[in-house]
Amino acid sequence: MFRDITLGQYYPGNSIIHRLDPRTKLLWTVVYIVTLFLSDNKYSYLACVLALGIMIFISKVPIGHMIKGLKAVMIILIISILFNLFLTEGDKLFSFWIFTVTRQGVRRAVFMALRLICLILGTSLMTFTTTPNQLTDGIERGLGFLKVIKVPVHEIAMMMSIALRFIPLLTEELDKIIKAQTARGADIETGNFIKKAKAMIPMLIPLFVSAFRRAGELASAMEARCYHGGKGRTRMYPLKYGASDYCFMAAMFAYLAGIIILKVFLQ
Amino acid sequence: MSITVKNISYHYDNPGSEHSGRQVLCDISVSFDRDSFTAVIGPTGSGKSTFIQHLNLLLRADQGDILYDGESIYAQGYDRKKLRSRVGLVFQYPEYQLFETDVLSDVSFGPKNLGLPEDEVRKRASQALLQVGFSEADFHRSPFELSGGQKRRAAIAGVLAMQPEYLILDEPAAGLDPAGRRELFDMLGELHKKGGVGIILVSHSMDDVAKYADRLIVLNEGRILYDATPAEVFSHGKELESIGLDVPQAAKAAQMLRNRGISLPEGLITMEQVKTAILDHFG
Numbered sequence: 001m002f003r004d005i006t007l008g009q010y011y012p013g014n015s016i017i018h019r020l021d022p023r024t025k026l027l028w029t030v031v032y033i034v035t036l037f038l039s040d041n042k043y044s045y046l047a048c049v050l051a052l053g054i055m056i057f058i059s060k061v062p063i064g065h066m067i068k069g070l071k072a073v074m075i076i077l078i079i080s081i082l083f084n085l086f087l088t089e090g091d092k093l094f095s096f097w098i099f100t101v102t103r104q105g106v107r108r109a110v111f112m113a114l115r116l117i118c119l120i121l122g123t124s125l126m127t128f129t130t131t132p133n134q135l136t137d138g139i140e141r142g143l144g145f146l147k148v149i150k151v152p153v154h155e156i157a158m159m160m161s162i163a164l165r166f167i168p169l170l171t172e173e174l175d176k177i178i179k180a181q182t183a184r185g186a187d188i189e190t191g192n193f194i195k196k197a198k199a200m201i202p203m204l205i206p207l208f209v210s211a212f213r214r215a216g217e218l219a220s221a222m223e224a225r226c227y228h229g230g231k232g233r234t235r236m237y238p239l240k241y242g243a244s245d246y247c248f249m250a251a252m253f254a255y256l257a258g259i260i261i262l263k264v265f266l267q
Numbered sequence: 268m269s270i271t272v273k274n275i276s277y278h279y280d281n282p283g284s285e286h287s288g289r290q291v292l293c294d295i296s297v298s299f300d301r302d303s304f305t306a307v308i309g310p311t312g313s314g315k316s317t318f319i320q321h322l323n324l325l326l327r328a329d330q331g332d333i334l335y336d337g338e339s340i341y342a343q344g345y346d347r348k349k350l351r352s353r354v355g356l357v358f359q360y361p362e363y364q365l366f367e368t369d370v371l372s373d374v375s376f377g378p379k380n381l382g383l384p385e386d387e388v389r390k391r392a393s394q395a396l397l398q399v400g401f402s403e404a405d406f407h408r409s410p411f412e413l414s415g416g417q418k419r420r421a422a423i424a425g426v427l428a429m430q431p432e433y434l435i436l437d438e439p440a441a442g443l444d445p446a447g448r449r450e451l452f453d454m455l456g457e458l459h460k461k462g463g464v465g466i467i468l469v470s471h472s473m474d475d476v477a478k479y480a481d482r483l484i485v486l487n488e489g490r491i492l493y494d495a496t497p498a499e500v501f502s503h504g505k506e507l508e509s510i511g512l513d514v515p516q517a518a519k520a521a522q523m524l525r526n527r528g529i530s531l532p533e534g535l536i537t538m539e540q541v542k543t544a545i546l547d548h549f550g
Binding site for chain 1: 320323325348351352355356357358361363365366376377380381411425426429
């Protein structure tokens with residue numbers, strides 16, 4: 001059941017998107033989020049969806065695989081749709097009991113849902129097509145200018161990459177622990193919510209214990225390899241922008257300009 | 268109280284994983300009874316761990332059937348919990364599943380899940396702890412401050428406390444020192460002889476299985492290669508070597524002596540047997 005969480009897991013491939021410089025993809029993610037929040041009419045939303053569709057198509061990540069990542073945020077999605085649908089004032093479409101649905105409500109609910117879905121798919125596209133290592137490199141180099149104001153960029157990037165690296169390990173571990181406790185008669189499948197939550201305790205405590213143990217082991221292993229932070233550290237594969245990065249960035253800024261024009265002229 | 272496995276097959280089915288779609292078990296038929304101390308051996312990836320997880324319904328075969336006491340465990344409405352209390356499964360590195368504040372409560376987790384009354388739970392838990400060699404003084408220590416070997420034994424007690432008819436262990440001695448191994452296997456032998464518990468264990472140590480098991484099942488690529496007594500299985504030294512296994516040290520030593528012209532009988536697999544044979548030869 002825990003294997004269904006695809007949010008943030010690398011999907012191996014060799015598409016153009018996979019081969020882009022991670023900094024380009026980071027920039028794309030930021031730009032895409034900005035355009036999503038700039039959008040306020042159907043044309044610009046259409047452009048956002050289209051852009052995402054093209055990106056997914058080029059990346060060759062199966063759309064079904066991407067949609068699985070949405071499961072994790074389904075509840076938030078449903079709640080925000082319902083709130084927008086029922087709590088927006090405006091021209092009444094129809095009403096029942098205490099709920100009233102307005103034209104503006106429908107519009108906002110649809111836009112909100114689109115925005116959230118695009119936001120999640122758009123950002124997860126980056127983690128789908130970038131290995132955690134590349135991602136960290138990208139963050140470290142891309143945000144390197146923050147070092148000037150004493151932001152520990154390298155350390156933050158390292159922490160992120162370790163955290164990402166540990167997700168599959170810990171899910172695997174949790175799987176094992178669940179099996180072991182099930183063999184001792186534990187039951188997490190039946191009962192009400194409180195009972196289920198209580199039944200998670202014998203699974204979560206060993207998981208935390210093992211996470212701490214792993215953290216300790218990793219720290220020792222890093223120290224044994226003389227790791228002492230980012231200062232003076234050189235790279236085996238230094239990041240370099242290629243021709244495809246410049247082309248991609250040109251397309252990206254054209255898209256950003258398009259969205260801004262749509263916003264300004266369709267007011 | 269026998270376990271009968273009939274023609275089970277199983278394949279992994281999780282997309283995204285490199286093992287997806289791989290056939291792990293092919294048409295395995297075997298049966299176990301409580302009188303035997305069975306060891307399952309096989310090279311890495313031969314399906315040993317997958318196989319034993321079928322015996323208490325943690326995994327469900329794609330095809331075939333498993334009967335416990337003549338009843339199919341795949342039947343509709345079969346009591347899984349009861350099966351799991353009868354067929355206790357100890358995973359590899361079981362100490363990582365300890366979670367309670369003291370050893371006794373942790374061991375009580377299993378029997379408590381069976382819905383037994385409080386005093387019966389305590390009784391079973393302390394009995395299991397004594398069986399694995401804990402003294403009462405250690406009952407209220409935190410499981411996290413025990414030594415590696417003690418943790419292992421506490422975790423095994425956690426399964427024993429359900430008083431299973433069968434105890435299945437996946438590499439119970441992995442990571443223990445020689446003294447720890449010996450203690451553990453002696454304890455299992457005792458449990459088998461005196462407690463009447465059927466033991467099925469997965470092991471990589473040929474010496475251990477030669478010494479303790481009375482039946483060996485060799486798995487290779489999801490199929491049963493041999494199912495016989497250790498002496499019989501270890502007489503196929505060449506075949507075992509070709510799939511990445513080995514024969515016990517004692518059997519090797521005996522073979523070397525035979526090559527030197529000392530006529531020792533066939534089928535010697537433990538140091539004890541070789542020692543007696545040598546003494547007989549020269550005595």
